[in-house]
Amino acid sequence: MSHEVPVSILTGFLGAGKTTLLRHLLAHPEMGQTAVVINEFGEVGLDHNLVEKSSEDTVLLSSGCLCCTVRGDLVKTLQSLSIRRIRGEVPEFERLVVETTGLADPAPILHTLMNDEILTRDYRLDGVISVVDAANGPDTLDTHRESVKQAAVADRLVLTKTDLVGARELDELEARLVALNPAAPRIGADHGRVEPGALFGAGLYDPATKSADVRRWLKAEAYADASADGTPHSGAHRHHHDDTHRHQHHQHDVNRHGDGIRAFSLGWDRPVDWDHLADWIEMLVTLYGGQILRLKGVVDVEGEEKPVVVHGVQHVFHPPARLPEWPADMDRRTRLVFIVKDLDPEMFDHTMQAFLDR
Template identity: 55%
Template sequence: MSDSLPVTVLTGFLGSGKTTLLNHLLSHPDMGETAVLINEFGAVGLDHLLVQHVAEDIVLLQSGCLCCTVRGDMVNALRDLFLKRVKGEVPEFTRVVIETTGLADPAPIIHTLMTDPLLSSRYRLDGIVTTIDAANGAATLDNHDEAVKQAAMADRLLLTKTDIADYTAVEVLHARLRGLNPAAPLIRVVNGAVEPKDILDAGLFNDTDKIPDVHKWLNAEAYADLRRERDRKMGLDPDDHSHHHHDINRHDSRVQAFVFTRDEAVSWPALAFALELLISQRGENLLRIKGIVNARESAQPLAIHGVQHVFHPPAPLPGWPDDDHSTRIVFITRDLDRAVIGEMLDGVLGIADEKGL
């Protein structure tokens, strides 16, 4: 996985500032050797940045970015771009950014990266970056389930237009997004100005670290901290995992984000069976799963990643980054309570432990 090309998916609801953000990124020198797949060149105003046409629907910018217009299927666009790279028909690129349409569900793109034989061997998901309009974000989340899903699945949340939004409204939206997706860093952006380093390398692997950054990727502590904070506000015991939290009259009341942990090593066949059972029964409700597993059958930690019905094969990591060797699996679900998942996993793993599997 570490040898494949990282892919960043840039998503966000209509009018949330993706085009402005992309324009800023394309002019940044740190975006050199990046291939950017966009819907139309004209939509992002590339004329003043254009250096040369490399091939049909492909231009090379002065910053070093390679921009490719997606005329049809994203699968074909990624395949063609990689083949042109191999043949030397386009300059070498070391990462890809995909801009989606405002109404796009990011899940199919991730499915493609996981399941297409060519793409899954050449590309890997680095992260999902979602733009949220600070001025209209609350109303968008209230009225559009797609926007909630985009925010819930994100690895980075970019709060745009904060300069024209009401301060109190921004703070309320900030808190709401933190509740919806506690692990994603929330970055406030004005006029699309964001540093590439703040949104890239959001996955397990990057070019500099030999040992993957498990803590940064999962940020499991954020889920536990938010849960304890909510419990304290509601006068509940933070160590009692039987209660849950819901906000009424919102699309995001359907979404839960939490982490399943086990301190001791687990049976990988049992855990895999439990996850497969969960996916077969409630796959459409599993927006995203990612985790690190301490499996008794493996000397190395296993990274797992799934989106709805699609699950990536477990990837052995070169080692643990520190002394914390616990199993941590992050779940982002819709219309699926944490208690259901916890009881299933605990039940299957408990049976495996009893039988010494």
């Protein structure tokens, strides 16, 4: 089990209700031993009855939460927080939540957490929590590409203001979110209130079992389930290749929304040559890095008994991780899931086959 502190990114477009959600989370007793890094305390409107201790850039709440403001660069803020934790200047914390601004693209923060050598010693990415306004979400998704990206890369989607829309409008929004991101659970917030347990634990390591849970993290079946649905609202269709190609491909066509976002999976039924796979991924990143919003996968490497996990966001990839063994609830085969923008899944399919068949 990894001992680094799991980090969750809390994002959402302006007015989506992110601040209200965060305020309720900070007051929740289950948020004990959680550190929260926010832009400004004043934006959240902390309940002074909850504040136990306060300094220039740190507030300790009675719920156990430790709140810190971003002072300039996020890397320096997190480094400083780690040092102060080691010195005993701030309480121990077992989870970190980083709140972004409403206009922020979460990708640079993900890059930092995955690639900064100093931070990766103390922290590991757990997941992205994106807040979506049910009342204004469709218009926001139509007019602001940042909001589309926030939803597409999320591991958890929190729907706020659901009481302000009818059942049909809510169904249409959920269908759009499924097409953008079929693997992310959609969680309704009751006037900004969500149980913390529903938001965290989205990373590769299951906090309950203290071990890697590849199936829960990858959720490859979600892509297949969404495309196999066949209902008109999903905007998806399923495409099978001949079995002689040794792989299958599920595609979601959401161009009707103008998003240009596609979510799909690729599989390979026999062990792959790692160098060939690495060459293929390097080619994709070189040519299309900015358009590959997220890639997750578990790889059956030729000559290896242990599975290898890969995870990338745009042009930045976390170092591949070898797991102790293949999960008992997964058959031994390579599975890759993609969320991309303005790219044809067929290109990934054909080039993957070409590189691995070399």
